[in-house]
Amino acid sequence: MHSHQFAHWPFADAHNTASFSTTKVVREHLPVLMVSHDADGAWQFLDATTDEPGEALLVCMGCIYERDQSLEQIADLPLGWSAWRQEVGGTWERAENPPEDDDEDDGHAV
Incomplete structure (x- = not known):
């Protein structure tokens, strides 16, 4: 188990909260260029450089x-x-996600 010591933690969720990401972000160290805070409270930190x-x-x-x-x-x-x-370092753009269709999937982009 590990822990983090931040002088300032900006999120309402705890630093040890599980979030979704991809192998490209975590293992290949691509930058996070897209973030989703899903309606169910889950966070996604994605590279947004590919459709795959x-x-x-x-x-x-x-x-x-x-x-x-x-x-x-x-x-x-x-x-x-x-x-x-x-x-x-670029400017973040924001938008509300389209409504989820519960019949299609679990709503996670990953």
Whole structure:
């Protein structure tokens, strides 16, 4: 088990909260360029560089934030919203996610 020591933790969720990411972000160290705060409260931190995001992984939010503290800028993302940017350091754009159709899938983009 590991823990994180941050001088400031910007998210309402605990730093050890499980979130969704991809092998490209976690293992290949691609930058997080898209974030989704799903209606069910789950967070997704994605590279958004391909339509084939790779294998989904669970990773604690602290590990994602430790790599890129500019994610603080989207810590207030409401439930059911997504944010995206062109590059690390770029301006985040935000939009409400379209309503989910419960018959199609579980609502996770990964």
